[in-house]
Each structure stands twice: as structure tokens, then as C-alpha cells.
Amino acid sequence: MSENTETVFVVEDDEAVRDSLELLLKSSDKAVETFATANAFLSSYNEDMAGCIVLDIRMPGMDGMELQRHLNEKNSILPIIFVTGHGDVPMAVDAMKQGAVDFIQKPYREEDLLKKIEQALEQDREQRKTLGQKQEIMRRINMLTPRETEIMDRMIAGQANKVIAIELDISQRTVEIHRSRVMHKMGTHSLAHLVRMVMSVKDRIDAS
Amino acid sequence: MTDIVSERDDATILLVDDNAQNLKVLYETLKDRGYRLLIANEGEKALALAERHQPEVILLDIMMPGMDGYEVCQRLKGNPDTADGAVVFLSALDDVDAKVKGFSLGGADYISKPFQAQEVIARVATHARVIQLERQLQERNRQLESDQARILNAISEGIYGLTRDGEIIFANPAAGAMLGVEPQELVGRNFFELHFGDVADAGSLPVMGTCREGVAEHQRGITLQRPDGDTFPAEYRSSPKLEEDDVLGAVVVFRDISAELENERALDEARETVDAQRDQLAHASRLSTMGEMAAGFAHEVNQPLTAISNYVRVSARILAADDLNRDLAQQTLQKIEAQAHRASEVIRRIRSFVKKPATGKEVINVASLLEETRQFAEVDARTNQVAVELDIDDDVPDVLADPIQVQQVALNLIRNALEATRSARSTDPVHVRASMIDASHVRIEVLDRGVGLPEDAEDKLFHPFFTTKQEGMGIGLALCRSLIQSQGGEIGFERPDEGGARFYFTLPVAPVTAEQPVEEASE
Numbered sequence: 001m002s003e004n005t006e007t008v009f010v011v012e013d014d015e016a017v018r019d020s021l022e023l024l025l026k027s028s029d030k031a032v033e034t035f036a037t038a039n040a041f042l043s044s045y046n047e048d049m050a051g052c053i054v055l056d057i058r059m060p061g062m063d064g065m066e067l068q069r070h071l072n073e074k075n076s077i078l079p080i081i082f083v084t085g086h087g088d089v090p091m092a093v094d095a096m097k098q099g100a101v102d103f104i105q106k107p108y109r110e111e112d113l114l115k116k117i118e119q120a121l122e123q124d125r126e127q128r129k130t131l132g133q134k135q136e137i138m139r140r141i142n143m144l145t146p147r148e149t150e151i152m153d154r155m156i157a158g159q160a161n162k163v164i165a166i167e168l169d170i171s172q173r174t175v176e177i178h179r180s181r182v183m184h185k186m187g188t189h190s191l192a193h194l195v196r197m198v199m200s201v202k203d204r205i206d207a208s
Numbered sequence: 209m210t211d212i213v214s215e216r217d218d219a220t221i222l223l224v225d226d227n228a229q230n231l232k233v234l235y236e237t238l239k240d241r242g243y244r245l246l247i248a249n250e251g252e253k254a255l256a257l258a259e260r261h262q263p264e265v266i267l268l269d270i271m272m273p274g275m276d277g278y279e280v281c282q283r284l285k286g287n288p289d290t291a292d293g294a295v296v297f298l299s300a301l302d303d304v305d306a307k308v309k310g311f312s313l314g315g316a317d318y319i320s321k322p323f324q325a326q327e328v329i330a331r332v333a334t335h336a337r338v339i340q341l342e343r344q345l346q347e348r349n350r351q352l353e354s355d356q357a358r359i360l361n362a363i364s365e366g367i368y369g370l371t372r373d374g375e376i377i378f379a380n381p382a383a384g385a386m387l388g389v390e391p392q393e394l395v396g397r398n399f400f401e402l403h404f405g406d407v408a409d410a411g412s413l414p415v416m417g418t419c420r421e422g423v424a425e426h427q428r429g430i431t432l433q434r435p436d437g438d439t440f441p442a443e444y445r446s447s448p449k450l451e452e453d454d455v456l457g458a459v460v461v462f463r464d465i466s467a468e469l470e471n472e473r474a475l476d477e478a479r480e481t482v483d484a485q486r487d488q489l490a491h492a493s494r495l496s497t498m499g500e501m502a503a504g505f506a507h508e509v510n511q512p513l514t515a516i517s518n519y520v521r522v523s524a525r526i527l528a529a530d531d532l533n534r535d536l537a538q539q540t541l542q543k544i545e546a547q548a549h550r551a552s553e554v555i556r557r558i559r560s561f562v563k564k565p566a567t568g569k570e571v572i573n574v575a576s577l578l579e580e581t582r583q584f585a586e587v588d589a590r591t592n593q594v595a596v597e598l599d600i601d602d603d604v605p606d607v608l609a610d611p612i613q614v615q616q617v618a619l620n621l622i623r624n625a626l627e628a629t630r631s632a633r634s635t636d637p638v639h640v641r642a643s644m645i646d647a648s649h650v651r652i653e654v655l656d657r658g659v660g661l662p663e664d665a666e667d668k669l670f671h672p673f674f675t676t677k678q679e680g681m682g683i684g685l686a687l688c689r690s691l692i693q694s695q696g697g698e699i700g701f702e703r704p705d706e707g708g709a710r711f712y713f714t715l716p717v718a719p720v721t722a723e724q725p726v727e728e729a730s731e
Contacts (some may be wrong), residue, residue, distance in 0.1 A: 009595040014511045014515070015514035015544075016511065016512060016543070016547050016550070017472075017514050017515045017518070018416055019515070019543070020514070020515040020516075020518030020519045020522065020543070021518055022522055023518070023519070023522045023540070024518045024519075026255075027521075027522050027525045027526070028441050030527075058507065060593055060595070061593065063593065084504070085506060085507040085510055106507075106510045106511070106514045107510055107513040107516075107517050108514070109517075110517070110521045111516070
């Protein structure tokens, strides 16, 4: 499966469960990729993968919880649905704390599983969309000159052109030119939109 | 030594003669030779002295007024106190008749007058020594006899002396006590009639072989009659009294074993109770093991159920499709069937394991039993994330044991090994090996690279209520030992140099049955 095709990644050591789940999901028109071990999945993981993971919590070798930790370290945003056994609720709770979207107990009803998978895929789409938007915003911000960035920061802080001109000791006309360039480069006409765009990537700017 | 002592031990010599001159000469001849010398000049005195001092040798003159030497001799020999002394006649009568008469009255020797000093000295010395030795011998005999009597009286077994016909010629007090009569009352009765009633139609009775053929016998659990008609269970040993090749009779040693049999019966009962309790404990322990493994088993059953449920949905969709894919539908149904079998296999395994109580000993194939146990333990192996690996020698023969109990022990050891491995945060697999150690035993060992055992484990590891685990009861290994011992095997552990622990147990090889097909042997 290529990147960006929305795929359900099934990580399950039990061959029968894996095989039946694959058939089931395929018959529901899902793209499916299966892995017999956590390691196998981890070694083929890349951040362009889209979709969700259906992960057995109990496996020999690396178990589901451990795989989740490794994926978290790689900043994976793939939603994880843990598949648990009868006595694994405490583990599932832990998994949820680590950021899993959901868990489902074996044996499960198809409707429940599919519903959870749909929700996970929806969440992934959302996350990916926002992630895409943020990447665009960052790309645009990075196109600004230092002067333009300075002017934009003051615009967002709510300073009027006149105040900016006085404080930077430049003409009001120059401020207006910079301001229109910022709006142009950021692809918006509305100051309110600009503020929201910059605020949405604030954590990234702070980090850089 | 004895000779010297006996020579130095003053012998007493009585000199009897009516002639004072003769007495004097005899006295002079024998004095200073280490003898105690007594003198009598007539018969009555001689008898009185002899009775009081019991001389070894009496030199006795024949011709004496009043009582002559012959009569003195006769009377000496007639009195048990003086009979054993050696009488040496002294007389001038040098004729054969006189000598013969003297010997016929019990005389030991004869010295003719006039006597030679050297002859007197030599003959007295010889007779004194002979009599002393004889007396020592008699003393020793008396001691032996009294020792023997004491032993026969003290011994708690009954002892009979029998003639060839079975007549009782001796019975010790214990024999009497056992039969409720005085031992003397038994003497003279017939052993076979006394103890077995009417002997007429009896073919071969105990002890008969010893009496008739001279064959020693030993038998336990025979029934003997008492004179009052009562009976008791007995054990006996009989040995023949032989002279050359002739059987003279038999000695029978016997004892009442009622109390012993009673004790044995009580012991057997106690043993049965212990066995039953052990089986119950084993069963309880299996149930508790199953309880501990319940989550694992639920998982084991849930896997195929999950797969089945998925396949069913897939099948439904295949059937609902416009163009029915029969092959796919069929394949999926087959998969469903396989998974259903898989689930029922897990349940079968659990049921056979908790089966109550044990089924008894069977001929077991070691490899398949251990494989089954491994699948069982896999439930835990998954939780512990440690694999269990089997390594079974090709030449391991079948064993004779209770399969469930052996599986219980193996499972217990494997689960301990998995836990020890997990505690050491290791992922080294647990090895289960089976090999033949000698012609009659197979050894099964469970090796882990876990936390190992505490130093003092040797003394108490297999004792009840000793545990190194926080939640443990300390029953597991004690029970394992009891189970293995009841199979005729041993259980123990070793500390491998590389760390961890190696527990092992042995099982007896099953006897080879005769009706094995010949073709199999030639392969």
C-alpha cells in the first residue's frame, strides 16, 4: 500500500484472528495491511502512513503497549484501537492514558469494531488536515522577511499602524506596505484569520 | 596358659594307707610339688576327707583292716561329690585279678608296691592334671548349658525341638506362653496334631519338610491352633537337626504375628488415606492452577471465537453478494470449522487436566505428554513473554506413570521457570529436556535463566509451606515431590554455572510388552 491511502494496519500475532480480520475489513472495502509482530510493523512504519492501527495488546515478544511507546517516540499520530482480552481492562486504561483512541474486547461484534475504526479514521483525517494546514501556515511564515515578521507580531498584538510606525521609527506609509505584503504572503484579507492562523502554530514557532 | 594354671592350681591329693610308714614315704615323695596333701589311715576317714575336699587324685591302699580299698573306691564312685576323682590303687598284690577288680570298680590306675618314687610322682601328676581339666570342662559345660537355658527362656519367640515324627521333645517358656499352657505340658505331644488338628488327611503341613526331608523352611502367615482350639496367625522358621546325612528331627522357631498383621493393616489403611489425600490435594492444586491461568485460557478460547465471528461475517457478505463466490465461501467455512476445533481442543485440555482424581498409571509417550504440557504452559508463556522449548532425545522410551500427575508436575516446574525468568527481566526461553539416564529411568528437566534460588533452598525447597514467592503458599513443590515419589521417581534441582535453575524429575521406564509386533523391532 502506498502512502496517503487510508489503511487499517492490523497488528495481531494469532494467525486465525489476523486472517479473519483482514478478510472482514476487506469485505467492508477497507484497505488493510497485516503484521504478525509489533516489530514487523515498527520496521515498516513511516510518518506518511495514514489510517489507523488495530493492535492486539497481548503478544509474545514486543506487546501492544510497548509498540505504542515506540510510536509515541516517533511522534506518530496514527490512532490506535487496542484489542484486549477478558482480563486486560487495566492495561487498556493505561493504553488510553498513553493516547490510544479506543479499545475493544475480544470477541467483538463487527459493528462495534467497524464503528471504532470509522471514528479512528475520521480522527486521523482531521489530524492530518490540521497538520497539513499548519504545515502551510509555517511555510508561509517562513517566507516573511524579518521586518515583515516583526510587523506581523505587532499586528497580532493589536498595535495600530501609527503606533508601529512611531515605535519602529519608520513612516506610516512603510508600515502599510509591509502590512499588505504580510497579508498577501499569508494568503488572507482578514486580521482575525491571520491571528488564528498564527496562534494555531504558536507552539511550533516557540519551538523553532 | 590353661595347662600352666591348672598345674600351678593346687591339686589335692588324698593318701590312704593303714601303714604309717607307707604314708610317710608317699608324703615325702609328693611334698613340695605344689599339691595339697591329705592323709587318711583308714576307709571312713578317707571318705570323709574326700567328701569335704574333693581331691583330684586318691592314692588308695587295697589291703586295709576294716574297710578295704575296693570298698572305699566303690563308695567314692557312688557319691556324686567324689565320683570324679582319680583313684590310683596301691598294693603289693601284683596279680592281674586284683588289678582288674580295681579297674572294674572305677579305679583309674594301679601302682605296685614297693613303688618307685618317680613312678608315683609321674602318675599322680598325670591324673591330677587330667581331673583338673575334666573339672574345668564340666564347669564350662554347666555355664554353657545355663546360658543356653537363659537364652531359650528369655527369647520371645516360641522354640520347639521335634523328633522326625513331630513329637515335641523341647518347648521354651515363650512357646508355652503363646499357647496358654506350661511348656512342660507341650513336651510329648505331636506338633502336627497339636497345631493343625486332624493330621490324617493333611498332605503337607508346615515343618513337615524339615522333619522328613531335612529342608529348612520359612513361612509367614500360617494359622496355628492352640490347645484350647483357638487359632492365631504365625510366622515360623524350621531347621533340621542333622547327624551326617540323617535327619533326627527339627528345631522350630515361631511367633504370633496377630499384632504385627494388625499394625500392617493399620499402616496400609493410613497409607491409603495419605494416598487419597494426596490425590485430592493434587486435584485441588490443579484446580487452583487452572484458576491462576483462567485469564490465559479465556484468551486461548477467545482467539478462535473472535476468528469465527469474523469469518461468519465474511461468509454472510459473500453469500449476500450478487455473484456468489462458492470457493471463497467454502474456504471460509472450513476456516470456521478449524477454529471451532481449536476452541474445543483448549477446553478438552483443561477438562482432562482437572479430571478427578488421577486416572492411575499408564504407559506414557514422554514427547507427546510434554508437548501437550508445553501448549498448556504457552498460556503463561504469552503472559510472561518467554518461550518454552522442548528438547527430547530420540531414544527416550515410554514411561509408566499417571499422565495427569506427571503433567501437573511438569506444568508446575515450567510455570515456576517462566516466573523466575520474568522476575529476572530475561527473555531467554525455558528449556524442557527429556533423556534416558539409565536402563530403568527417564529424566525430565526444566532449565531457566531466571533469578535462581536462595542459598539455603536445598534444605527446605521441597518442604510444605516453604516459599520464595510473595503470593505462594509453598504447596507446589512439596506436592510435586509427593507426586513424583508416588510414581517411583525422584525430584530435585541443580544450580547451573550459567545461573538460573535446573529442576528435574525421574520416571520409571515402562516395561516392554511381549506382544510388540516383530516388524517394528526389525525397523
